[in-house]
Amino acid sequence: MKTPQNEVLYESIDAIEEEEVKSEVIRYMEENPGLVDLLTRDLSDSVAHGIVVSKLATMVAKNLNASPEYAYRMSIAGFLHDIGKLMISDFLYGRESGTLRIEEVKYIRMHSKLGFEILKKNNYDDIITESVLHHHENYDGSGYPDNLKGLNIPFGARILRVCDVFSALISDRPYRGAYSCEEAMQLLISEVKNFDMRCFLALQRAVNSPDFAYVKDLVNEQNKNFLRTKRLRSELNLDLW
Numbered sequence: 259m260k261t262p263q264n265e266v267l268y269e270s271i272d273a274i275e276e277e278e279v280k281s282e283v284i285r286y287m288e289e290n291p292g293l294v295d296l297l298t299r300d301l302s303d304s305v306a307h308g309i310v311v312s313k314l315a316t317m318v319a320k321n322l323n324a325s326p327e328y329a330y331r332m333s334i335a336g337f338l339h340d341i342g343k344l345m346i347s348d349f350l351y352g353r354e355s356g357t358l359r360i361e362e363v364k365y366i367r368m369h370s371k372l373g374f375e376i377l378k379k380n381n382y383d384d385i386i387t388e389s390v391l392h393h394h395e396n397y398d399g400s401g402y403p404d405n406l407k408g409l410n411i412p413f414g415a416r417i418l419r420v421c422d423v424f425s426a427l428i429s430d431r432p433y434r435g436a437y438s439c440e441e442a443m444q445l446l447i448s449e450v451k452n453f454d455m456r457c458f459l460a461l462q463r464a465v466n467s468p469d470f471a472y473v474k475d476l477v478n479e480q481n482k483n484f485l486r487t488k489r490l491r492s493e494l495n496l497d498l499w
């Protein structure tokens with residue numbers, strides 16, 4: 259339910275264009291009140307980031323001539339791909355700063371598996387759950403959780419991978435400012451071994467298309483809000499991901 263505390267969370271969800279995705283997300287949150295608390299605390303990263311990845315993944319899927327049904331699944335998978343981070347946020351937020359580095363990495367790496375399990379339990383279909391499970395697999399086999407390589411990585415996960423990294427690069431982070439889209443593209447090129455070339459090229463086309471203006475405005479808005487929420491974030495010790 260919308261409260262003054264989680265108002266910004268609901269505003270972020272309002273930004274989702276597809277009505278069906280929006281109502282699905284709201285329904286899921288209403289049924290899981292504990293999740294709303296966690297989302298509220300983690301909104302400036304997970305929710306805003308989820309919206310951008312959702313938009314980009316939908317654009318990339320369409321660009322690769324995927325069916326409308328597939329593109330719709332990508333919009334859901336994109337929004338929820340990091341949902342597993344919420345399950346480990348208590349552990350991470352509660353830590354003493356500067357400690358538990360190795361455990362942090364280990365726990366953070368569990369998020370794709372945890373997200374998979376949450377979505378599986380909630381009857382999301384295989385395309386969505388498999389995409390979430392493998393969204394950190396690299397094309398050259400150096401990713402996690404299963405070191406899958408090349409075309410063994412589910413198509414949806416290959417789409418999410420490149421959109422996820424691009425979204426992170428163009429967003430402000432506690433430890434660095436946002437890269438411009440041009441800089442982010444250059445960084446993707448230097449790491450292109452991690453990505454499916456078809457998905458990378460589709461992202462490049464999507465970013466150069468007029469539809470990208472919506473995502474750009476969204477990210478600019480988020481980056482502006484970042485300064486506003488930074489103080490709150492550091493109070494809550496959220497500067498981790």
Ligand SMILES: [Fe+2]
Nearest residue numbers: 339340393394
């Ligand atoms: Fe992730």
Ligand SMILES: [Fe+2]
Nearest residue numbers: 307339340422
């Ligand atoms: Fe992500």
